[in-house]
Amino acid sequence: MPTSPFMSLNGRVVPYAECTIHAFSGVVKYGAGVFEGLRAYWNAEREELFVFRLKEHLDRLRYGMKVLRFDTVFEADFMAKSLLDMIRANALRENAHLRMIAFLDGDDELAATGPVGLVCGAIPRPPSKAVLDGVHVAVSTYGRLSDNVLPPRVKSTANYVNNRAAEMEAKRNGYNGVLMLTGQGKVSEGSGACFFMVRNGALHTPDVASDILESITRDTVIQLAREMGMTVIERTIDRHEVYAADEAFWCGSGFEIQPILTLDRLAIGTGTPGSMTRDVQRAYFAAVEGRSNTHPDWLTPVWAPT
Template sequence: MDTSNAPYMILNGKVVPFAEARIHCLAPAVTYGANVFEGLRAYWNADDGQLYVFRVEEHLDRLFYSAKVMRIEHPWTREDFRNGLLELLRVNEVKESVHMRIHLYVDEDGFMTATSPGGMFISCVFRPTSKIAMQGCRAQVSSWTRISDNASPPRVKSAANYFNGRLASLQAKSDGYDTAILLSETGRVTEGPGACLFIVRDGRIVTPDVSNDILESITRATLIEGAKEWLGLDVEQRPIARTELYAADEVFFCGTGQEVLPVVEVDRFPVGTGTVGPITAELQRRYFGVARGTDTAHPDWRTPVYV
């Protein structure tokens, strides 16, 4: 995937050139992983001549929750982050779809137990929807076990948690797959390295419940609501066994970064017909429409940038 960083970032509330956005190498964010974040997407609507940031308020809710659990003290308000996102997009004159990151972290030199001073940055990366999202990916059930809520809570979007998915991703790629699926300590399906997971079986959509060591995903919540609204289908939230992946008619990942990503093969077993399934394709189509604003439903989910 072709990506490039925007010329400017926001560091501790101020616009700075990309090359000047730095933190201290001994900051607890670096040495101990004291860092929480959010990934957001902004979608360009050529018909409206408008850029929309998708579900800003929900992302800010989760950011502040993550900072609370990780005990990161900081002076910034929701308005600071919301205004910072919009300012960054405007100063970079963004008129295409982009991926954004907000990070909150413990800055300067400190011990493992340091909770302050808080630092923040907001970045913007030109990252189009991947080609694999249209054709589907090949996934491996990883030998690595998903981290648990009592060890390193997955519902917290902490940078430190992503080492678990990183190990699974590296293993999957070295074994010839595109990505991985992690199981819990009890052998139940959880999610991918950076995305939640759904299966479709006999016309029913199923996803692991949020107590099953997964992130409380905003995209997941969007699709659960969307499945009911767009397709008239309720989503079952329950444990999923590994072998259900092999019996599923469709499997797909979802997340801000991966959007709606079909899975066409698991452990070299084809999923359904081995192509993108109809329910996945329709959810993907409707998701992009609402996020981009070509579908005018849920205007409260979209924050316009150029007003």
């Protein structure tokens, strides 16, 4: 699906074709950018489009700009307005994936810290087949970046060279996706999602020191699962534990909740989406679509701001 006709560049709504930066800007030359992938969900009954956990995404984006030592760390209000103005200009009343990138502009040397730009765009997204049917995953031969190399908890553009290499390898070999391991050989995360598995009736997920992005969906799943009475354990996970798991799934803003059916062509549990995975999916979609009212602070309405 193509990007919507209007984008936002440095706080101004512009037509897609006019959303341009210089080919020698710092983000192009050195990968000096940080970004967010968010979702907005249309609730037909409430006739409202809700951006999910906007505050947390903007906090993470500001954190990324700080760590990249950008000389401008945009205020959350400015970034929220840029995003919402763009959505409204596109008259979006359907589910969409939203992308925001804070980038090094100008044409300067490696250690430049500004000027800094901000771009936002939206891509309408119909429901995903993978959420319903599940996916087949391989362990990557590419190791996950580590915190003292390119910190995975900073969602920087440059990090995704690692994710892309792993994803392409998996696709070449006929898999839907990839599970990356840390330098120590422990389970880390996927190319665009965090990992959960079910063992002995509890949810297990790699802890935040396992070279993962500190995922907002992961946090959402942990909260919702605990509210449903599930036990959630954040810890170091071995690769061979995953082959023994009863269920597994991905979680991420873009991926949503996708059942993982096999790892390296070995069935996880029965090789079909498990019941705890389905329970997490139900709670997740009720939350993001604004059907459950347990976390109203997670939802930013686009058309009737409060």
